[in-house]
Each structure stands twice: as structure tokens, then as C-alpha cells.
Amino acid sequence: MKAIRIHSYGDVESLSYEDAPMPQAGPGDIRVRVHAAAVNPVDWKIRAGYLASMVPHKMPLTLGWDVSGVVEQVGAEVTHLSVGDEVYSRPDISRDGSYAEYMVVRASELAVKPQSLSHNEAAAVPLAGLTAWQALFDHAKLKKGERVLIHAGAGGVGSFAIQFAKWAGAHVIATASSANEGLIRNLGADEFVDYRSQRFEDVLGKVDVVLDTIGGDTQTRSVELLRSGGRLFSVVAPPDENALAAVGATGGIFMVQPSSEALGEIAKLIDAGTVRVLIDSVFPLSEARAAHLKSQTGRSKGKIVLEVVPA
Numbered sequence: 001m002k003a004i005r006i007h008s009y010g011d012v013e014s015l016s017y018e019d020a021p022m023p024q025a026g027p028g029d030i031r032v033r034v035h036a037a038a039v040n041p042v043d044w045k046i047r048a049g050y051l052a053s054m055v056p057h058k059m060p061l062t063l064g065w066d067v068s069g070v071v072e073q074v075g076a077e078v079t080h081l082s083v084g085d086e087v088y089s090r091p092d093i094s095r096d097g098s099y100a101e102y103m104v105v106r107a108s109e110l111a112v113k114p115q116s117l118s119h120n121e122a123a124a125v126p127l128a129g130l131t132a133w134q135a136l137f138d139h140a141k142l143k144k145g146e147r148v149l150i151h152a153g154a155g156g157v158g159s160f161a162i163q164f165a166k167w168a169g170a171h172v173i174a175t176a177s178s179a180n181e182g183l184i185r186n187l188g189a190d191e192f193v194d195y196r197s198q199r200f201e202d203v204l205g206k207v208d209v210v211l212d213t214i215g216g217d218t219q220t221r222s223v224e225l226l227r228s229g230g231r232l233f234s235v236v237a238p239p240d241e242n243a244l245a246a247v248g249a250t251g252g253i254f255m256v257q258p259s260s261e262a263l264g265e266i267a268k269l270i271d272a273g274t275v276r277v278l279i280d281s282v283f284p285l286s287e288a289r290a291a292h293l294k295s296q297t298g299r300s301k302g303k304i305v306l307e308v309v310p311a
């Protein structure tokens with residue numbers, strides 16, 4: 001089968017479109033015929049070796065930890081999925097990924113794909129969608145009526161977070177550049193801040209929850225906005241616990257985890273028309289280098305997809 005693999009950490013040139021062995025499903029696994037994968041910033045961070053001490057990988061490594069496809073082989077212990085089922089997943093990132101014609105995923109990490117979506121759209125959901133879901137509901141325990149500030153509302157994580165927070169009955173504030181204001185409001189944000197021309201702490205009232213996808217100075221200035229009892233969760237950098245305590249707030253950093261249960265809930269919201277998927281661009285699998293360069297600009301609107309089986 002064809003796959004995009006790396007043989008050592010490096011720049012985009014290290015991405016190689018090549019023949020790879022067909023992966024075999026263990027007793028608790030499913031082999032998926034990959035129809036589409038999505039590109040996430042973690043892919044090029046792993047490719048470059050930035051996460052090597054956190055997530056050790058064996059080389060050669062197939063990148064990509066978002067998948068939509070069809071069940072092709074079922075491990076002996078798997079009872080809840082069958083050959084032919086359409087599934088999607090954000091699998092374990094310590095294993096080989098989805099930039100390939102076939103991949104092996106633990107059955108417990110797969111959910112039935114949203115029926116209303118194409119594979120290209122469904123592949124765009126799991127990693128960013130689960131990150132937004134876990135940040136808002138599992139970590140920050142966002143409640144109806146609370147004010148939530150979402151940084152990078154036009155990005156993969158932010159575009160889902162705006163819609164989930166709105167569905168949960170929160171007052172949603174999102175940051176982006178001015179060109180993305182219409183998009184942000186269309187996703188359901190009640191307030192928009194152009195982070196390039198305004199300092200958000202000067203124009204916003206206090207908030208209950210911050211979802212930080214930026215870190216650095218953006219995170220530091222966000223802490224000042226938190227109410228007593230507020231929560232700040234970051235997906236990029238650990239917040240200063242003393243600074244949080246000084247305003248009576250709590251928070252931390254977390255890494256998204258596979259969850260077939262949450263993917264099932266997200267699929268229901270998508271199929272009900274409550275949540276939509278924002279696609280920035282679609283590249284053929286063989287053009288993963290161009291897709292990585294696009295992701296590395298940090299300017300994508302929604303998700304970048306690698307199409308493996310032409311739709």
C-alpha cells in the first residue's frame with residue numbers, strides 16, 4: 001500500500017510518499033481502509049521532532065492522527081463493529097497514523113462516522129473536535145450562561161469550540177484576524193475580537209472560561225480576564241499556577257485523548273445540523289508536503305484534509 005512516512009525527523013522534505021507494508025489488525029484492532037485523513041499542527045510538530053521526548057516513535061513512521069474510512073478487517077475480540085461500517089477516529093498518536101491507504105486502530109477508539117458527512121469532512125472532525133469538547137466540558141466544566149473566551153476561533157480547534165460552547169448555552173467570545181470576523185460570527189460567536197488591532201483585555205469584560213490555543217503573551221493576558229472561580233485550559237503551554245491563584249482561578253494544560261463516546265456525541269450534533277465542519281483545503285495524499293506547508297502558516301480556516309480515496 002501507499003503511505004506518507006518519515007524515516008527520521010526533519011522538514012517537509014522528510015515526508016516520503018512510498019510503499020509500506022500492509023498493517024495487520026491485532027485481536028482488539030480494526031483495519032480501516034482510509035478514505036481521508038486530516039492534517040493537524042501536531043503532525044508537523046512530530047515530523048520535526050519537537051515532541052520526540054513526549055511521544056517516542058519508531059521509524060519509519062506513518063504520520064496522521066485523524067481518519068475517516070471503512071472497516072476492512074476486524075480483530076478476533078471485536079464485537080461492536082463489522083466489515084463495511086463507516087467509521088472515524090482520533091487514534092493513539094504513539095502508533096502509525098492515517099496518511100496511508102490502510103491503518104490499524106484500536107476498536108475502542110473508533111466511532112461510527114457522522115452519516116451526513118463525506119469522508120473528507122468526517123476526517124476533519126476527530127482530533128480538533130475532541131480537543132474542543134474535552135477542553136470545554138471535561139476540563140473547564142463549562143456551564144450554561146457562562147462567558148467563554150476562545151482563542152483562534154477560525155482554526156481547527158476554535159471553529160468546533162465556538163459551536164460546542166454555543167450549543168451548551170454559553171456566551172461565546174472568539175478571537176481571530178479581521179478577515180475572519182464574518183466566519184466567526186457565522187459559527188455562532190456572540191462577540192468577536194480582532195487580536196491584531198485590539199488588546200482583548202481592554203475591550204472584554206470578565207470571563208468564566210478561557211480556551212487557550214496560542215500560549216505566551218496571549219495566555220498571560222487571558223489570566224487577567226478570569227473571574228474568581230474561572231478556569232483556563234491550554235492545549236499548548238502550561239499556565240502559571242500562581243497567576244491563576246492570584247485571581248482565584250484554576251486551570252492547566254492537557255493533551256487530547258481518544259474517545260469513541262465523545263465522537264458519538266459529536267456525530268449526533270453534526271447529523272442534527274447543530275455543528276458544521278469547516279474545510280480549509282483538500283490535498284491528495286501524495287501532496288502531504290504542500291498540506292504541511294499550509295498548516296505551518298498558522299493561517300488556515302478550519303481543517304486541511306488529505307484525500308486518500310477520491311470522493
Ligand SMILES: NC(=O)c1ccc[n+]([C@@H]2O[C@H](COP(=O)([O-])OP(=O)(O)OC[C@H]3O[C@@H](n4cnc5c(N)ncnc54)[C@H](OP(=O)(O)O)[C@@H]3O)[C@@H](O)[C@H]2O)c1
Binds near residue numbers: 153177295298
Ligand atoms: N494539546 C492538544 O491535545 C492539542 C490538540 C489540538 C491542537 N493543539 C494545538 O493547538 C494549536 C491550535 O490548533 P489548531 O488545529 O486549531 O490550529 P490551526 O487550525 O492551524 O489554527 C489556525 C488559526 O489560528 C489563528 N491564529 C493564529 N494566531 C492567532 C492569534 N494570535 N490569536 C488568535 N488566532 C490566531 C488563525 O486565524 P487568523 O488567520 O485569523 O489569524 C488561524 O485561523 C496548535 O498549536 C496545536 O498544535 C493541541
